[in-house]
Amino acid sequence: VKIEGIGDKMAEKFTEYFSDKENVEKLDRLLQEVTIKNPEVNHSAQNMEGLNFVVTGSVNHFANRNEVKEYIEQRGGKVTGSVTSKTNYLINNDIMSNSSKNKKAKELGIEIITEEQFIERWS
Numbered sequence: 001v002k003i004e005g006i007g008d009k010m011a012e013k014f015t016e017y018f019s020d021k022e023n024v025e026k027l028d029r030l031l032q033e034v035t036i037k038n039p040e041v042n043h044s045a046q047n048m049e050g051l052n053f054v055v056t057g058s059v060n061h062f063a064n065r066n067e068v069k070e071y072i073e074q075r076g077g078k079v080t081g082s083v084t085s086k087t088n089y090l091i092n093n094d095i096m097s098n099s100s101k102n103k104k105a106k107e108l109g110i111e112i113i114t115e116e117q118f119i120e121r122w123s
Helices: 008-018 021-033 065-074 100-108 115-122
Strands: 052-055 078-080 089-091 111-113
Touching: 008 021, 052 065, 065 078, 089 100, 089 115, 100 111, 111 115
Parallel strands: 052 078, 052 089, 089 111
Antiparallel strands: none
16 A cells, blocks of 8 residues: 555455465566566656646546656656646646636636647657
8 A cells, every 4th residue: 555556455455366375476477477677767858847737637648647747747847736826737638627627727827738738749
């Protein structure tokens, strides 16, 4: 449960699965056959420096909103949980949503962009 995104139920299932000796042996055999590489992160691409984002709703091109947050932060941007006058962009795949975040962004004149628009601009 100390791993981000893993809750009590999922941790329980992992523990249950790996308490079975046969499953541990399967994993050991698999790990002998594969090489797991850590992805290289280019920290020099600070093309989001000084930009503040809010991410809301579901995402399609990233695993989850935390992955979007990491992507932004690795490039010098900041992600907050609420729309304020300091927000530069609200990322929401449902631009026409009547959510409170969309309403606040419209009130403040903050551009609401989809995940695809975000990727087009900053990939």
